[in-house]
Amino acid sequence: MPHPSAPGRPGPPPPTGLTDPVSLFAVPIGRAASPPGEALPVIQTLYRTPDDRFVIRTCLHLGPGRGQACDVMVYADEDALREALSAGGDGLDEALLAAAGLDRP
Numbered sequence: 001m002p003h004p005s006a007p008g009r010p011g012p013p014p015p016t017g018l019t020d021p022v023s024l025f026a027v028p029i030g031r032a033a034s035p036p037g038e039a040l041p042v043i044q045t046l047y048r049t050p051d052d053r054f055v056i057r058t059c060l061h062l063g064p065g066r067g068q069a070c071d072v073m074v075y076a077d078e079d080a081l082r083e084a085l086s087a088g089g090d091g092l093d094e095a096l097l098a099a100a101g102l103d104r105p
Contacts, residue, residue, distance in 0.1 A: 020045075020057070022045070022047050022055055022057045022072060023047070025049060026047035026048060026049045026050075026053075026055045027047060027048055027049075028045055028046070028047050029046050029047060029048050029099050029100065030045070030046040030095065030096055030098070030099020030100065031043065031044065031045045031046070031099075032044050032091070032092040032095035032096055032099075033092075034092065040060055040061070040062075041060070041061040042058065042059070042060055042061075042092065043058075043059045043061075044056055044057070044058045044059075044092050044096060045057045045059075046096045046099050046100060048100075049074075052077070053074055053075060053076055053077070054074070054075040054077075054078070054080075054081040054100065055072060055073070055074050055075070056072070056073050056075070056081075056084075056096065057070055057071070057072050058070065058071045058072075058073075059071075078100070078102055081097075081100060081102065082097065082102050085097050085102075
């Protein structure tokens with residue numbers, strides 16, 4: 001089960017020494033992480049931009065001393081975000097939809 005942050009509230013800051021470049025242009029609104037003990041831990045953070053676009057930053061923890069690899073995707077609107085997250089159908093996606101307030105019909 002993923003570990004989401006409360007909807008509308010940013011999750012914890014990135015680990016010490018890491019920067020979050022997305023927060024320079026968007027506000028974090030939710031975060032979900034894979035369960036502890038996963039072989040390849042994943043953290044996804046959902047942001048909203050001032051012009052109401054959505055951004056998802058996905059980071060994979062590569063292991064001790066190897067850091068993390070991150071990817072950023074920008075979605076034009078709620079429909080695009082919902083379409084992208086409905087494709088995965090896992091707990092992380094559901095947590096991010098809830099953070100965006102899109103888990104309700």
